Amino acid sequence: MKKIVLLACVLVSFVFGGNNVPVVDNALYQKECTSCHFGYQPALLSKASWEKVMGGLNEHFGTDASLSKDDTSTLLGYLVANAGNSKITRGNDTIYISRSPYFIKEHRDISPRLISQKEVGSISNCIACHIRADEGSYRSRDIFIPNYGKWK
Amino acid sequence: MKKIVIAIFLLSTALFAQEFNASMKTYVQSLSVEAKKENPSFGGFDAKRGEAIFKSVHVSKKGKEISCATCHSNDLKQTGINVNTGKSITALAPSANPARLSDVKEVDKWLRRNFNDVFAREGSALEKGDVLTYIINQ
Incomplete structure (x- = not known):
């Protein structure tokens, strides 16, 4: 019994803990966002952050990354549905993943x-x-x- | 002899000349209608003018010198590199990368974005048509 509990704990920590985030599983996100940069997983920013990112694509970190209205709203839907709500995003509602207190500490x-x-x-x-x-x-x-x- | 020369000429044009696909032809056609509207003496797009636009250097919003070639390199058959993120960019020349200039939505999107980044404004129909004519012949 003890072994099973231990195994379950290991499994749970493997899946949820240990600094893993769910992979990008959206073809449009993969195509549009990774054509310029690494495909940051949705869980790395909060819902509020993603709303800011997607509301300002024409001035995206100093670059015009604007998309069609349809694509913008499709992507916002994906990002918001998979946005982070954990130690990574806590205390960070900016568009910079690197301004998360946890990120800075790490x-x-x-x-x-x-x-x-x-x-x-x-x-x-x-x-x-x-x-x-x-x-x-x-x-x-x-x-x-x-x-x-x-x-x- | 003359016939042979003509035959060789036609063959080589068929082999080496790049052509826009049907939807891109329609897109370029709409650019030329617009260019004609902006300037009634417009007499067609020109690869040389397109090259000059492509290689012209400007000061970016970030205060750095930038041209299209900064990211795409001066040889469009080569892989480029995104100057902001360091990520590589597949070759722009259709002869090296057939996916290029094949999708109107992509072409329109990147022309809008890249003119804004390099020129700090959108390109005119004439400029866009010239640049596309330059790239298609690479």
């Missing part, structure tokens, strides 16, 4: 030099170090920082 020990190096370029380039970020894994064991190595 990245506080990374030297700025490792972020600005050309292999990474910016803190927003998740997949440069979270080598399985596209699978929704942000776990420690899936971190490999260029010119540094495995995160310890």
